[in-house]
Amino acid sequence: xxxxxxxxxxxxxxxxxxxxxxxxxxxxxxxxxxxxxxxxxxxxxxxxxxxxxxxxxxxxxxxxxxxxxxxxxxxxxxxxxxxxxxxxxxxxxxxxxxxxxxxxxxxxxxxxxxxxxxxxxxxxxxxxxxxxxxxxxxxxxxxxxxxxxxxxxxxxxxxxxxxxxxxxxxxxxxxxxxxxxxxxxxxxxxxxxxxxxxxxxxxxxxxxxxxxxxxxxxxxxxxxxxxxxxxxxxxxxxxxxxxxxxxxxxxxxxxxxxxxxxxxxxxxxxxxxxxxxxxxxxxxxxxxxxxxxxxxxxxxxxxxxxxxxxxxxxxxxxxxxxxx
Amino acid sequence: xxxxxxxxxxxxxxxxxxxxxxxxxxxxxxxxxxxxxxxxxxxxxxxxxxxxxxxxxxxxxxxxxxxxxxxxxxxxxxxxxxxxxxxxxxxxxxxxxxxxxxxxxxxxxxxxxxxxxxxxxxxxxxxxxxxxxxxxxxxxxxxxxxxxxxxxxxxxxxxxxxxxxxxxxxxxxxxxxxxxxxxxxxxxxxxxxxxxxxxxxxxxxxxxxxxxxxxxxxxxxxxxxxxxxxxxxxxxxxxxxxxxxxxxxxxxxxxxxxxxxxxxxxxxxxxxxxxxxxxxxxxxxxxxxxxxxxxxxxxxxxxxxxxxxxxxxxxxxxxxxxxxxxxxxxxxxxxxxxxxx
Amino acid sequence: xxxxxxxxxxxxxxxxxxxxxxxxxxxxxxxxxxxxxxxxxxxxxxxxxxxxxxxxxxxxxxxxxxxxxxxxxxxxxxxxxxxxxxxxxxxxxxxxxxxxxxxxxxxxxxxxxxxxxxxxxxxxxxxxxxxxxxxxxxxxxxxxxxxxxxxxxxxxxxxxxxxxxxxxxxxxxxxxxxxxxxxxxxxxxxxxxxxxxxxxxxxxxxxxxxxxxxxxxxxxxxxxxxxxxxxxxxxxxxxxxxxxxxxxxxxxxxxxxxxxxxxxxxxxxxxxxxxxxxxxxxxxxxxxxxxxxxxxxxxxxxxxxxxxxxxxxxxxxxxxxxxxxxxxxxxx
Numbered sequence: 001x002x003x004x005x006x007x008x009x010x011x012x013x014x015x016x017x018x019x020x021x022x023x024x025x026x027x028x029x030x031x032x033x034x035x036x037x038x039x040x041x042x043x044x045x046x047x048x049x050x051x052x053x054x055x056x057x058x059x060x061x062x063x064x065x066x067x068x069x070x071x072x073x074x075x076x077x078x079x080x081x082x083x084x085x086x087x088x089x090x091x092x093x094x095x096x097x098x099x100x101x102x103x104x105x106x107x108x109x110x111x112x113x114x115x116x117x118x119x120x121x122x123x124x125x126x127x128x129x130x131x132x133x134x135x136x137x138x139x140x141x142x143x144x145x146x147x148x149x150x151x152x153x154x155x156x157x158x159x160x161x162x163x164x165x166x167x168x169x170x171x172x173x174x175x176x177x178x179x180x181x182x183x184x185x186x187x188x189x190x191x192x193x194x195x196x197x198x199x200x201x202x203x204x205x206x207x208x209x210x211x212x213x214x215x216x217x218x219x220x221x222x223x224x225x226x227x228x229x230x231x232x233x234x235x236x237x238x239x240x241x242x243x244x245x246x247x248x249x250x251x252x253x254x255x256x257x258x259x260x261x262x263x264x265x266x267x268x269x270x271x272x273x274x275x276x277x278x279x280x281x282x283x284x285x286x287x288x289x290x291x292x293x294x295x296x297x298x299x300x301x302x303x304x305x306x307x308x309x310x311x312x313x314x315x316x317x318x319x320x321x322x323x324x
Numbered sequence: 325x326x327x328x329x330x331x332x333x334x335x336x337x338x339x340x341x342x343x344x345x346x347x348x349x350x351x352x353x354x355x356x357x358x359x360x361x362x363x364x365x366x367x368x369x370x371x372x373x374x375x376x377x378x379x380x381x382x383x384x385x386x387x388x389x390x391x392x393x394x395x396x397x398x399x400x401x402x403x404x405x406x407x408x409x410x411x412x413x414x415x416x417x418x419x420x421x422x423x424x425x426x427x428x429x430x431x432x433x434x435x436x437x438x439x440x441x442x443x444x445x446x447x448x449x450x451x452x453x454x455x456x457x458x459x460x461x462x463x464x465x466x467x468x469x470x471x472x473x474x475x476x477x478x479x480x481x482x483x484x485x486x487x488x489x490x491x492x493x494x495x496x497x498x499x500x501x502x503x504x505x506x507x508x509x510x511x512x513x514x515x516x517x518x519x520x521x522x523x524x525x526x527x528x529x530x531x532x533x534x535x536x537x538x539x540x541x542x543x544x545x546x547x548x549x550x551x552x553x554x555x556x557x558x559x560x561x562x563x564x565x566x567x568x569x570x571x572x573x574x575x576x577x578x579x580x581x582x583x584x585x586x587x588x589x590x591x592x593x594x595x596x597x598x599x600x601x602x603x604x605x606x607x608x609x610x611x612x613x614x615x616x617x618x619x620x621x622x623x624x625x626x627x628x629x630x631x632x633x634x635x636x637x638x639x640x641x642x643x644x645x646x647x648x649x650x651x652x653x654x655x656x657x658x659x660x661x662x663x664x665x
Numbered sequence: 666x667x668x669x670x671x672x673x674x675x676x677x678x679x680x681x682x683x684x685x686x687x688x689x690x691x692x693x694x695x696x697x698x699x700x701x702x703x704x705x706x707x708x709x710x711x712x713x714x715x716x717x718x719x720x721x722x723x724x725x726x727x728x729x730x731x732x733x734x735x736x737x738x739x740x741x742x743x744x745x746x747x748x749x750x751x752x753x754x755x756x757x758x759x760x761x762x763x764x765x766x767x768x769x770x771x772x773x774x775x776x777x778x779x780x781x782x783x784x785x786x787x788x789x790x791x792x793x794x795x796x797x798x799x800x801x802x803x804x805x806x807x808x809x810x811x812x813x814x815x816x817x818x819x820x821x822x823x824x825x826x827x828x829x830x831x832x833x834x835x836x837x838x839x840x841x842x843x844x845x846x847x848x849x850x851x852x853x854x855x856x857x858x859x860x861x862x863x864x865x866x867x868x869x870x871x872x873x874x875x876x877x878x879x880x881x882x883x884x885x886x887x888x889x890x891x892x893x894x895x896x897x898x899x900x901x902x903x904x905x906x907x908x909x910x911x912x913x914x915x916x917x918x919x920x921x922x923x924x925x926x927x928x929x930x931x932x933x934x935x936x937x938x939x940x941x942x943x944x945x946x947x948x949x950x951x952x953x954x955x956x957x958x959x960x961x962x963x964x965x966x967x968x969x970x971x972x973x974x975x976x977x978x979x980x981x982x983x984x985x986x987x988x989x990x991x992x993x994x995x996x997x
Contacts, residue, residue: 037763045756111639115646120590122642124583125635132632139628139845141777143801153781234755235778240628241845242751248404248462255459262400262597282753286713286760289743293719293728294473296746301467308463312455361891368918375890382883478725480878480905480935493916569879570912571935573905575720576877621887627873628844 011258014314015273018307023280030287036163038283043169046279048073048227048234050172050272052246053253054179055223057271058216060254061183063196063263064119066217068108068126069224070246072101074239075134076228081142081238090148098225104130105221109214123217127247134240141239149236168230175226179268192216196263253278256308258315277307340593344608347591347641351615359622371495375618381568383614384502385561389585390592390606391513392557395550397589400530400598401450401457403551406585408468409442409558410565410578415472417488417563418481418572428487435559442468443555447548465582472574480573483566492567502564506607509560513553514603523601526550530598584613591641612641710740712963713761714770718749721876721905723931726997727797727953731770734956751775755782762789768963769793771808773800776847783807792966796955798847799975809966811975812958816851817858819930819949820902822982824859826947827898827928833863835926838888839871840881840901840910849876852902852930869895874906881909889917901929904936904948911944922946922985932983934995940988950980953997 006013027034043050052069059066076097083093108126112119156164183189191212194202203209232238257274259266281303285296355362365374389406396403413435420426420434442464449460483489494501517523528536529543537543558578566572590596591612592605616637620630643649712735716728728744735742743766747753751774761769762785769791773779780802786793792809799811827835839856842849853871860866870888874881881901889896899914901907907929914921921927921944929936932950939945958976965972983991 032764035763038760041756041759041763045752045759048752111643115643115648117642117646118590118596120586120596121638124587125638125642128631128635128638132629132635135628135844136632140850141775141801141847143777143780143803145803153784231752234781235751236780237775237777239751239775239777239845241775241843245750251458252462255456255462261402261456261458279756282756283760286743286745286757287764289713289741289745289764292732292744293478293716293725293746294470297466297470297473297748299470301463301465301470304463304466308455308459309449309453312453316454375887378886378890382886473719478719479722482935565879569882569909571878571908573721573877573879575718576875576879618887621872621884622891624870626871627841 011311011315012267012269012273014311015258015270015277017314018310019273019277019280021310022277022303022307026280026284026287030284033284033287036159040159040163040165040169042276042279042283043172044166044234046275047168047172048231049246049249049253049278050275051175051223051230052227053250053271053275054175054268055220055227056247056250057179057254057257057259057266057268058183058192059119059220060251060259060261061196061263061266062192062213062216063199064112064213064216065123065251065261066105066108066126066220066224067120067123067247068104068130069220069227069250070243070248071127071130071134072104072221072224073228073231073243073246074241075130075137076101076225077232077235077238077242078134078137078142078240079238080229080232081144082137084144084146084149085142090146094229097229098222101225101228102218102222105224106214106218108221109217112217113210113213131240137240138238139240141237143237144232149233152233153236168233171226171230175223176268176272183268188212188215193264196265198264249278256304258311278304281307340602341605341608343645344592344605344612344641346644347637348608348612348615350640351612351619351637355619355622359619362619362622367498371498372500375622377500379611379614379618380503381500382618383610384506385565386581386584386588386610386613387506387607388509388557388561388564389581390588390610391509391603392550392554393582393585394589394592394594394601394603394606395513395517395526396457396554397586397594397596398526398530398598398601399547399550400533401547401550402461402586402596403446403554404458404461404582405442405446405464405468406554406558406561407578407581408465408472409439409555410562410581411472411574412442412468412475413438413559413562414566414572414577415475415481415574417485418483418566419475421483421485421488422481428485431485431488432563435563436556439555439559440552443552444548446555447551450551451544451547469575472577476572476574478574480571483570483572488563488567489570490567491563492565492569502568505560505564509557510603510607517603522546522549527600530601584610587638588613591638593645710738710768710963710967711743711764711766712740712768712770712960713743713745713757713764713766714772715745715747715754715757715761716772717747717754717774719746720749721903722933722935722997723903723951723953726933727772727955729997730954730956731796731959732956734960738960740960747774749774751778755779758782758786758793762786762791765789766791768967770959770963771795772797774798776801780804780807792963794959794962794966796959797953805974810962810972812955812962812978813975814951814978814980816848816951817855818977819951819980820852820855820857821859822855822949822980823852823900823928823930823947824856826949826982826984827900827926828860828863828866830926830946831866831898834865835867835898836892836895837866837868837898837900838885838892838896838910839868840874840884840899840906841871842873842876842902842906844873846876849873849902856900868900874901874909876903876905878905878909878912881906882913883909885910885913886916889913889919896925898926898928901927904929904931904933904945907945907948908935908939911939932981932995933997934992937983937988937992937995940983940985941992943985945985947982947984949982952978952980 080093080097108122112122152167156166158164191207253274254271257270362375417431417435449455450457525541525546529546533543588609589606592609594601745757779800794809795811797813872884874884899910911921926946928947930949932948936948
């Protein structure tokens, strides 16, 4: 039974093992690395990427891709900031932003599904559209001056006298748990995996492929907008240039976590680990502090490579050996 | 009687190239109506000169990248590292030209060797260790940018080598050298793909890797080859680019160009999941992107909101390719024709 | 049987690979930190520097200045390159706080968004010195001091110089920085203010060159083909784009610096070389060598001294006439 559990979840366990191994090694190398503060920071710093990556996981699981998430995040931040500075109550502004993000995603999903267009191009167009619209709202950086924001940012559950759990990490964890339930315990989740595995088989089996696809992109748009909201909590401001290149970070987190780009294979938990591993590497590099710009990039690439190769070699278990 | 024109149209419509061509045609039509000067062609010192020539020249970088990317995508992969390869080759060539006084043949050899190494690395990771192409090339993208930065310490370097400058700015028989270069590369690649079995193998690997391997195709070797070819194309793109600009900025060279290359390939008609590919389509895709960029600049579209019309054009080009839309439009037309008669 | 052995072998290889890479990583650290092993009287200061990236020679010069100054003063510098992302800068600051550095130097990428993380630094009693760009926060005590150039003033100086040179009459192509970037927005504003008194000075086209040479050349080529003889001047938000514009002018068969005037900002060495060659007409300085001033401020802040909230670096205007004399002084 235990062997079966291990074999079934080998990719995720391997990923987790390497993550722990790397984190442990850095803890030995750098003083203060193994601390609650660093771990809490990992969640706080990457909350926005995490939320977006969770939405992206569903898209990639279904065999698609969503390049617009970074731009939707940027649009959301400047949108919310502008609304709040025009006396719109923050809760309304946030709600509106989530609706807009979801509608945007739904629109892209509909076009992809109805006209059978490649997700890459449609979401690329979405990326340009959202970015351009963000600049239409405002090209300047806008501060959010509202008591509500101050309150949310100051809100925290003190874990020790130095470390508090912030609202942003809370949102990240909540989204992650919700996504876990959605992926593994709901019909929607099963449909997503089915479509990613083989869309035509799914259709022949009578699964609601069209509806599910549109919902997938709606979910991704929602998560992108939510990521934007989280980002406004991180920075208490909005800027149209936020999120440039973030889609690649989100995709990276998803695929590093073990999800296949071709779809049908992967775990939401893997994405969480992908986010954490990237955050861990970045933290390790700033703890090291002696690398110059070029070597920092080489180190990031190198450490990622180590992680990926080991993860691959560990999952190249006898169970998968036959196909090789 | 009414069937003859329909059959020609339907045959044309079945060629996949028609749709990126239609997109390009629409853009050119727009310019014909609103910006006649776009088509001004003249000669200066015996060399062709005009916006069309500039579009072709500026599109060469992405054309070269797109050709390499086409083969990689055809095998079911992707190469995100091409921008960083450009940066490595550009920085290396500029650095060696300045410090080691290497001549053009030496520079060319070094540049291609560097690309070969990166291509081998990518290909080995993907084909032999079995890492997902997006992950392997993403890693190379980050790593490669770091390597490029370390070559010049982040400082820009001027290009003075006559050979490289000729590649980027020279003319042969009045035609810019890069355009001739890209045509030569295209012809050689197309010949290799269609007149030998390579193209068939690439498509087979992309279509169904296991089946191709069982049929005796060296799937791993083919994949490795495509990543090497892609990196070599990136090296050529780098030489053209630095020769044109005359200066290498190691952090900026090639930045974001991988996105343009993939877009060109997908617009051109090759699917991201792999299988059948079209080199011509990728060239048209690259041309379309560059024409769009130039049109927006000439129309005075402010740079920060320019992404909006860009998005709409891409969407329009996509929709043109959609069989469903065409069916809907056809139904609409036949209804109106019946209503008239 | 053979199968299991080979997979075991693979796993050992994997671990060995991991060990090797991490040894290399540690090795890097030890090489450069041998300096800190020598005992010194008093504790050595540790300062964290959160830099934006390495996107231009100007930025690299700024980094070098800070690193050199830290080495000169015997301060251990923890350097972080954010690769152009605000969130990475925020991560870096948090990590500096977690490491317990004595002070933080921040070169902010954007004007807003620092309030929450600076509050954390304040709570940890770590002074923050801002360089090169200002930020807007509700509570001024969140940062110790700001040492920066005034981008708006730079743009204005460029505009005023051009107005004087052309006698108030020009048709200008403006090469803008990256969309949404603070220096781009400010330098545009400043230039517009500088030429506002001269109705005959018109900006006939403004497009983004993304602060880089290649894009600057591309855009200028396109615009020169469109406007032809109309163009009399080009204003670029930074030298890199101006250098690209110069190449484009040459490719169009005209003489940069004579047929078309070229004005830019930053005053990097390459710009001076271009001025000596007669191709660039004027460049406004934007001094990146903020190391000495930054560390003066850090040491003052740690001693508990009072600091002026803002120190504006005086920028100078350089023309062709003074270029050759000034060239040897340009360190970047």
